[in-house]
Amino acid sequence: xxxxxxxxxxxxxxxxxxxxxxxxxxxxxxxxxxxxxxxxxxxxxxxxxxxxxxxxxxxxxxxxxxxxxxxxxxxxxxxxxxxxxxxxxxxxxxxxxxxxxxxxxxxxxxx
Amino acid sequence: xxxxxxxxxxxxxxxxxxxxxxxxxxxxxxxxxxxxxxxxxxxxxxxxxxxxxxxxxxxxxxxxxxxxxxxxxxxxxxxxxxxxxxxxxxxxxxxxxxxxxxxxxxxxxxxxxxxxxxxxxxxxxxxxxxxxxx
Numbered sequence: 001x002x003x004x005x006x007x008x009x010x011x012x013x014x015x016x017x018x019x020x021x022x023x024x025x026x027x028x029x030x031x032x033x034x035x036x037x038x039x040x041x042x043x044x045x046x047x048x049x050x051x052x053x054x055x056x057x058x059x060x061x062x063x064x065x066x067x068x069x070x071x072x073x074x075x076x077x078x079x080x081x082x083x084x085x086x087x088x089x090x091x092x093x094x095x096x097x098x099x100x101x102x103x104x105x106x107x108x109x110x111x
Numbered sequence: 112x113x114x115x116x117x118x119x120x121x122x123x124x125x126x127x128x129x130x131x132x133x134x135x136x137x138x139x140x141x142x143x144x145x146x147x148x149x150x151x152x153x154x155x156x157x158x159x160x161x162x163x164x165x166x167x168x169x170x171x172x173x174x175x176x177x178x179x180x181x182x183x184x185x186x187x188x189x190x191x192x193x194x195x196x197x198x199x200x201x202x203x204x205x206x207x208x209x210x211x212x213x214x215x216x217x218x219x220x221x222x223x224x225x226x227x228x229x230x231x232x233x234x235x236x237x238x239x240x241x242x243x244x245x
Binding site for chain 2 (some may be wrong): 058059060061062063064067070071074
């Protein structure tokens, strides 16, 4: 099983790099997961990551990209609620990549 | 890809078997493919969308909140059979307040729940191109 070291603790990941124990997530783990993929998280990244965590808290699912895009547009403004902006932050796919850093499961329907 | 009328028919209680959760997952996936998706809740399936579900005693994840996200997935037609509710001593007040936001109407929240009689349900089912039963 894959794992990463964060602050002296070993964090277990599944074969695709997603957190096994969702409850163990901390912002430091999010930063470390991004670093694994050579991504430096900015405030813009964190807006999306925090949004995803709130969405999961409320609905118990990670939203599909289309749903994420619409919801971000509503919450953070039209300039950010489009796939071009989201892909510029998360080039491997906003659902897949941002959910990983947010410590959430891969979105349902995401292959 | 052309859009088809899909209906997912839910007949079983939310926990105890995996049908309800599996159905919900397929529903969310199908919505990503821009299909015209509706859901039917019949028999014990009506319990899937009841208020105040608590799974702490059975150690399972309470996924009932996910039904509230259906509106975000443009799934706004949840047909609930009146007879099934009545046979279980339930009314619409026992169901979650499931809504969708109408983008063309200044994001007004509208109820997704459509109460239909057994006869009306049969007619809605007859209109479908794809029916999946869980």
